[in-house]
Amino acid sequence: METLLLQNTKKDILRAGEILHSGGLVAIPTETVYGLAANALDGAAVAKIFTAKGRPQDNPLIVHISHIEQWSRLVESIPENAKALAQAFWPGPLTIILPKSGIIPDEVSAGLDTVAVRFPSMRTTRRIIDAAGVPLAAPSANLSGSPSPTCARHTMDDMRGRIDAVLDGGECNFGVESTVVTLATPVPRLLRPGAVTPEELREVLGELEIDDAVLGQLKEGVQAASPGMKYKHYSPKAEVTIVKGSLDGFVRHVTRETSENDGGKNAFALCFDGEECVIPLHCVTYGKQDDSLTQSHRLFTALRELDEQGAERVYARCPSTEGVGMAVYNRLLRAAGFSVVTASNE
Numbered sequence: 001m002e003t004l005l006l007q008n009t010k011k012d013i014l015r016a017g018e019i020l021h022s023g024g025l026v027a028i029p030t031e032t033v034y035g036l037a038a039n040a041l042d043g044a045a046v047a048k049i050f051t052a053k054g055r056p057q058d059n060p061l062i063v064h065i066s067h068i069e070q071w072s073r074l075v076e077s078i079p080e081n082a083k084a085l086a087q088a089f090w091p092g093p094l095t096i097i098l099p100k101s102g103i104i105p106d107e108v109s110a111g112l113d114t115v116a117v118r119f120p121s122m123r124t125t126r127r128i129i130d131a132a133g134v135p136l137a138a139p140s141a142n143l144s145g146s147p148s149p150t151c152a153r154h155t156m157d158d159m160r161g162r163i164d165a166v167l168d169g170g171e172c173n174f175g176v177e178s179t180v181v182t183l184a185t186p187v188p189r190l191l192r193p194g195a196v197t198p199e200e201l202r203e204v205l206g207e208l209e210i211d212d213a214v215l216g217q218l219k220e221g222v223q224a225a226s227p228g229m230k231y232k233h234y235s236p237k238a239e240v241t242i243v244k245g246s247l248d249g250f251v252r253h254v255t256r257e258t259s260e261n262d263g264g265k266n267a268f269a270l271c272f273d274g275e276e277c278v279i280p281l282h283c284v285t286y287g288k289q290d291d292s293l294t295q296s297h298r299l300f301t302a303l304r305e306l307d308e309q310g311a312e313r314v315y316a317r318c319p320s321t322e323g324v325g326m327a328v329y330n331r332l333l334r335a336a337g338f339s340v341v342t343a344s345n346e
């Protein structure tokens with residue numbers, strides 16, 4: 001299949017809408033990451049997303065709307081706390097899970113009785129949804145397991161030949177996926193951290209639990225509340241280890257590791273801006289140490305760059321887990337397959 005590259009023009013947005021309306025797949029920009037969209041109400045169209053991505057069948061999709069009025073058809077009912085969240089954060093990078101209505105195909109909810117809904121803030125995304133005339137189911141537009149794409153080139157790299165079109169809307173603003181919160185549990189629960197932080201959610205909800213899978217690895221046999229969080233994910237081809245501790249400790253750690261290990265060949269550091277001059281490895285940077293927003297914007301691009309530069313082994317500086325930093329750490333932890341070490345102080 002030839003994959004069209006569409007532009008952010010009225011004509012091409014209408015074209016994307018037609019393809020989606022007739023059951024095709026189009027990768028679309030959003031303010032978080034590129035999404036691989038299909039008509040959310042057409043089970044057969046949604047099934048093609050799983051094939052194109054190589055996505056496990058048990059991992060449900062987010063449904064994207066362009067007007068708040070479209071929400072009520074998708075869910076059983078909208079409780080007061082959901083309305084308050086929508087009022088505070090929509091349109092924007094927040095996904096809200098509620099019990100689903102009868103029109104949601106099983107392919108979308110992957111057999112669960114809930115549905116995740118998001119009202120994106122990017123204008124182009126909403127225009128595409130309007131042009132399609134239906135809500136759009138869209139996971140991130142990467143091949144399953146790879147870092148989510150944050151520009152049209154990365155999307156094309158993964159999806160060329162697999163889908164009908166990619167619409168180029170430029171670089172994504174946030175660069176990590178939306179915050180996912182479920183209101184289908186007795187106490188609201190954060191399933192995936194993103195640009196809307198736990199502190200901001202607590203201000204509106206009063207109470208919020210953080211799912212165990214957010215900052216750790218689920219034990220074998222424990223059922224994941226958010227199926228997507230149980231997989232190794234967002235990974236470059238290289239083997240990644242997060243090294244906690246000071247910059248000095250990091251430098252000593254990688255010096256020791258790489259001298260024992262093949263003379264440091266193809267070992268890279270994923271570090272903060274300005275640290276390149278003291279780290280004795282090839283470096284790819286992902287923002288300043290105290291700037292979580294820039295880190296979230298650059299992390300997935302940095303992971304792809306490591307692949308492009310042929311990295312086989314990556315030592316990553318550990319980000320802060322405060323605020324948006326929780327989302328950055330959550331993604332990096334999965335890219336590292338949960339491999340974290342602490343550099344000793346001597």
Ligand code: TXA
Pocket residue numbers: 030032033034035036059060061062095097109112114115116118138139140141176177178179180191192225226227228229
């Ligand atoms: O920012 C985003 O959310 C992007 C853009 C394209 O909107 N989309 C995205 O979708 O990241 P995806 O499929 O890559 O991640 C959706 C996450 C997965 O971890 C999935 O398991 C979880 O949300 N999820 C979806 N529906 C769910 C449900 N009903 N219950 C629990 N988790 C759900």
Ligand code: MG
Pocket residue numbers: 139140148
């Ligand atoms: Mg994804």
